Amino acid sequence: MSRILVVDDNVLNLQLACITLEMAGHETLGASDGRKAIEVAESEPLDLILMDLRMPVMDGKHAMKHIKANERTRHIPVVALTASAMKGERELLLTSGFDGYIDKPIDVNSFVHTIAEFLPKG
Secondary structure (H helix, E strand, O other): OOOEEEEEEEEEHHHHHHHHHOOOOEEEEEEEOOHHHHHHHHHHHOOOOEEEOOOOOOHHHHHHHHHOOOOOOOOOEEEEEEEOOOHHHHHHHHOOOOOEEEEOOOOOOOOOHOOOOOOOOO
């Protein structure tokens, strides 16, 4: 079982992702902004972070950069989970430090298989 932090300020998106992951046997934690995501990442063992980009307090890009700059958390894959799929956005996110990119709204039928590629094998 993997521990996955889902970060999204939209409660329905957060719940849908968490429920989908939990039904597949994963343990989930939730956060509603980037600052809370950093706090959870620094205090909880995690296998993956799914990060929305546009949130209050601190956006997903800044939170990801903070997580990747911290020696204790830089090993955690951070995957952008966003509805802002503008042309070239995926490449920009990957070159900025995200480990992957998943479009919203999530497809509950393929979501668990999609995130599996970012989880530790074993």
